[in-house]
Amino acid sequence: MRTSIFKTDNVFFKHYFKIYDIRGFKLILTLALLLLLFVYSVLFPAPSNYLISIKAKNLLKGVDDLYDYTVPLLAALMTAFAFFNDYKNQTYRFLGYYHPGPFNRPMVYRWATIVFLFCIGSFVSAGFYYRNVSFFGLTGFFLSVRFLPNIVFLSALMLCITALTKNSYAGLFVTLVYFVLDLFSQGRFFKLFSMGANAANFYYAISPEYYLFNRLLLCLAAGCFLGLACYQRR
């Protein structure tokens, strides 16, 4: 049975660019967005006194909003775009039949492709963005990696709502409502479930434990969202 599942997965990968992403358009669009992000990060880096400012409990929204909010939003919008046609004409029903089993594995792979690319792109670009603070040292690594839970969380939320409601617009609506409320409340509305832990400086303004718990919760919530989205209710 294991072999059978992996054979089916091979079929999915073999046909990926003929069924799910014709001529790699979605892939190219993702890479183009990440290239823009990279160019922006190279041209407009974070200020060199960044660490000193956040240690003084200042909120550097103008600096951190790019990776806290903008990049995850782009990843979530790409997720919505990738799955839009599944629910526009009920293609998901037909594809669901050909992928029996408790989990819709192609859905996981399609989501993971986008999220993986955004995580890599965000990590590398953020490395350049914070180069005046720390250029690819351990501090630079932590400065870049701290944004990844946001990408995973927001795109998983988008996929979850879209899959549960079978409606892409519902996914967009809920995700955007969450995004706007969180952005304008500076993380106060969703507290531990806020994406703005970096921009709102949870680490120094509240506590390191609170900040780390927030990052962990976002990752756990993303896992739950993904499970809910891909579980095929029989």
Place this chain on the structure above:
Amino acid sequence: MRMGNHLSIENVSFSYGKNVVLDNISFACRDGITALLGNNGAGKTTLMNLLTGLKKPSRGRIMLNGIDLLKTKPYPIDQVGYLPQTFDMYGNVTGYDLLSYVFDLKKIKTNKKETIDEIVERFHLGPVIHQRIGKYSGGYKRRLGIAQAVIGKPTLLIIDEPTAGLDPEERAQFRSYLSEISNDAITLISTHIIEDVELYSQQIVILKDHSIAFNGSVAEMIAESITNIRTLETDFAALMDLRKKVTIIEEKRLGTDRYRIRFIKDKQDIAGSYQEKEISLENAYIYFQNR
């Protein structure tokens, strides 16, 4: 001698919470077309979903050639072809790429190109097969749908509302496709278009109030209902009165104030009414839905 295929649905029930959709359904069928008839909400699509493994019954089992379909893991997509009511695919995928994908998913052992070419020829998809599905007409899309279902010669074909949305010419063409493919496969079609089943169905199963109201051939369906259907010629005033007393299944205007009605016979016969030698399958169907 070819044994043929055998499907048996045994004591199958399904509910959404407390809402019973199918209640202890049992019937069996063999190669050929079995039509599943029923009004909207009767449970036809739910039964189709159970047969295709998209839903699990709360009880009962479905046996295909002696194998429990619901216990087979993963669900045998190579044995069962499925055409959903709302068959659609991403508009920018070509018909050929879809058939190629389905061929690989079903893990068919034959030569891929030859098999797809044969299917394309059989369903007259040649002119459009390399075009994007988004450009297909309703008829071509339906043909592609049946082509992907029959690829690999499955033993069971499940087709939900096969001719919905097609024009009369396309419907006639589609019915002949169904007739052809059902020679070697159990072909279960769900429909509420009586015309679809009259010519080609070997067996009819009528669902009503979540249970089976009838299971048999077209001839048996007519024979069982004809003795309970009466015809009467009457005027408008009497017709208005009759509408309150009996279940009328057909009304036809013969002249200015002359009507011919068919109704379900009650305990008391109505004076002047008579039993006709022939009734339509549609009359018989309405009888089973209203008796």
